[in-house]
Amino acid sequence: MTQKIVPHQKAFSRVKKFGDWGNAILAVTTIVAVSSIVFDDQLKGYGLTDKVNALNSLLILAYLVLDLTTSYVLQKAEMLRRLVFIDNSFGVNLTGKKSAGYFTNESLTPGVYKMAVNCFENSFFSHFISSRMFIRLAIKNIPIAAIFIGAASMGEAKIVNLIFQLSLPVVLVQQLVKLGFYVSTTETVLDNFKTLFSDLRGNPPTDQRTPEILRNVIQYETNISWGSIPLSSSLFEKFNDELSKEWERMKNEYQIPNQ
Numbered sequence: 343m344t345q346k347i348v349p350h351q352k353a354f355s356r357v358k359k360f361g362d363w364g365n366a367i368l369a370v371t372t373i374v375a376v377s378s379i380v381f382d383d384q385l386k387g388y389g390l391t392d393k394v395n396a397l398n399s400l401l402i403l404a405y406l407v408l409d410l411t412t413s414y415v416l417q418k419a420e421m422l423r424r425l426v427f428i429d430n431s432f433g434v435n436l437t438g439k440k441s442a443g444y445f446t447n448e449s450l451t452p453g454v455y456k457m458a459v460n461c462f463e464n465s466f467f468s469h470f471i472s473s474r475m476f477i478r479l480a481i482k483n484i485p486i487a488a489i490f491i492g493a494a495s496m497g498e499a500k501i502v503n504l505i506f507q508l509s510l511p512v513v514l515v516q517q518l519v520k521l522g523f524y525v526s527t528t529e530t531v532l533d534n535f536k537t538l539f540s541d542l543r544g545n546p547p548t549d550q551r552t553p554e555i556l557r558n559v560i561q562y563e564t565n566i567s568w569g570s571i572p573l574s575s576s577l578f579e580k581f582n583d584e585l586s587k588e589w590e591r592m593k594n595e596y597q598i599p600n601q
Contacts, residue, residue: 346443349426353419357572360415364408368513371401416570424563427464431457446589449600455546458555459598462535465562466592467585469528471573474581476525479518517571524569531562536596544597 378385378394385391425436430445433452442448446463450456535558538551547555 347439347441348444349437349439349441350419350422353415353422354572354575357412357416357419358575360408360412361572364405364412367401367405367408371398371405374398374401413570416572420566427457427460431460446586447598454552454555457559458535458538458547459593461555461559461562462532462539463589465528465532465535465558466589467578468562468566468573469525469532470581470585471577472521472525472528472571474577475571475574476518476521479514479521483514483518520569521571524565524571527561527565531558531565534558534561539596539598542596544599 374394375398378391378398382391385394422437426441426444428434429436429440430448431452445460447456447459450459534554538547538554538558542551
C-alpha cells in the first residue's frame with residue numbers, strides 16, 4: 343500500500359493551531375467584557391475597572407495579531423496546496439516533494455483533463471465540508487440571535503448594546519455570512535464540473551473545452567483565496583471514507599477513466 347504523502351498537511355496544521363489560539367482569546371475577551379458589566383459595582387469598589395479594561399484591550403490586541411498571523415500562514419499553506427495540485431495534475435515537481443495517495447486520480451495521464459478531474463474532486467469535498475461547517479456555525483449563532491431579538495422586544499437596550507460591543511458575536515456573524523457565500527460559490531463550481539463531465543462522458547476534452555476547465559479552476563481557487571476559510575479537518579476525517587466512496591460512484595457515473 344502506497345504511503346500517503348501530503349506536503350501541505352503540516353502547513354495547515356499550523357493554521358489550525360493559530361486559529362484555535364485566536365478563538366480561545368476571543369472567548370476570553372467576551373467573558374471579561376461581560377463580567378466587567380455584570381460586576382461593574384464590585385470592580386469599582388476594588389478599583390479594578392481600569393485594570394480589567396486594560397486587560398481586555400491587551401487580549402483584543404493579541405487576537406488581532408493572531409488573526410493576522412493566521413491569515414498569513416493560511417496564505418502560505420494555500421500557495422503550497424496549489425503547487426501540489428499543479429504537480430499532480432501535470433506530472434511536475436514544483437514543491438520538491440510530490441503528494442502520494444492524496445488525490446484518487448493518480449493513474450490519469452497528466453494534463454488539462456487530469457487537472458479538471460482533480461479540481462472536480464476538490465470542489466466535491468470542499469462543498470460538502472463547508473456546508474457542514476455552515477450548519478455548525480449557524481447553530482452557534484442561534485443563541486446570539488435569540489438574545490438579541492428577546493432583549494430588543496423587551497426594550498433591554500443595555501443588552502442589545504452589549505451584543506454589538508462584544509467581539510465574539512460580531513466575528514461569528516461575519517464568519518457565517520462569509521461561509522454562506524463560500525458554500526454558494528463552491529456549489530456553482532461543482533455544478534459546472536458536473537455539467538462538463540456529463541458532456542464528456544469518458545471522452546478526453548477537446549481544446550475548445552480548455553477555457554471552460556480553466557474558468558472552473560480559477561473560480562474555485564479565487565473563492566478559496568477570497569474566503570480565507572480553513573476547512574474543518576475533523577469533519578474531513580469524519581466523512582472522508584463516506585465521501586471517497588461517493589466520489590468513486592460519481593466517477594463511474596460520469597465515466598471518468600482510471601488511466
